[in-house]
Amino acid sequence: MAVDFSGSRVTLPPLFPGKPKLDQAVFKGMKKGIIHIQQLARKNATNQGVFKAASGRLAGSIAREVKAEGNAIVGRIGSPLVYAGVQEGLDRQGRSRTATIIKAKNKKLAIPLGAARTKAGRARFTSPRQVPNLRVIPRRGKSTLLARVVARNKIIPMFVLKDSVKIKARPYMRPALKTGFFRATEIIMNDVIKVIDAR
Numbered sequence: 262m263a264v265d266f267s268g269s270r271v272t273l274p275p276l277f278p279g280k281p282k283l284d285q286a287v288f289k290g291m292k293k294g295i296i297h298i299q300q301l302a303r304k305n306a307t308n309q310g311v312f313k314a315a316s317g318r319l320a321g322s323i324a325r326e327v328k329a330e331g332n333a334i335v336g337r338i339g340s341p342l343v344y345a346g347v348q349e350g351l352d353r354q355g356r357s358r359t360a361t362i363i364k365a366k367n368k369k370l371a372i373p374l375g376a377a378r379t380k381a382g383r384a385r386f387t388s389p390r391q392v393p394n395l396r397v398i399p400r401r402g403k404s405t406l407l408a409r410v411v412a413r414n415k416i417i418p419m420f421v422l423k424d425s426v427k428i429k430a431r432p433y434m435r436p437a438l439k440t441g442f443f444r445a446t447e448i449i450m451n452d453v454i455k456v457i458d459a460r
């Protein structure tokens with residue numbers, strides 16, 4: 262059993278060498294078991310879990326696969342989204358960390374402020390370019406603002422410009438694997454027992 266950058270992985274060696282029907286039962290049971298863990302991970306990645314302002318994109322991206330790798334049967338869940346590993350708290354080598362620092366590639370990172378977020382806390386815009394009448398507001402000793410001009414003497418701060426941002430890890434896949442592992446194993450063994458009883 263292991264967890265990598267792609268997500269969570271459950272590995273079982275073929276339990277019955279030379280008995281393909283039983284191995285097929287393990288494979289079939291693994292498919293069912295990994296669905297159980299996938300559902301737990303998706304729930305963790307929603308408002309019901311660790312994400313208060315979840316858009317549903319991360320949860321919807323969590324996919325599953327089951328395949329034979331050498332002498333092992335592997336069930337895996339994971340997400341292709343770039344920030345999936347960041348939120349999980351794993352780097353590309355699978356090492357755990359409590360937070361990730363994202364640095365601006367070109368100039369600055371535009372972090373949405375209250376007016377640029379929904380009530381649920383999600384960003385209203387994918388880019389500051391989508392906001393009309395936006396002006397740069399330099400501040401001495403503080404981060405520069407991008408503000409919307411709505412009147413001659415009135416502005417609404419929309420974004421703050423940062424060189425980097427620290428994203429705290431909020432694991433959702435590993436807890437699903439930990440919580441659902443025994444139930445997934447039970448599901449797998451139930452399929453195996455059905456084949457044994459039918460003999």
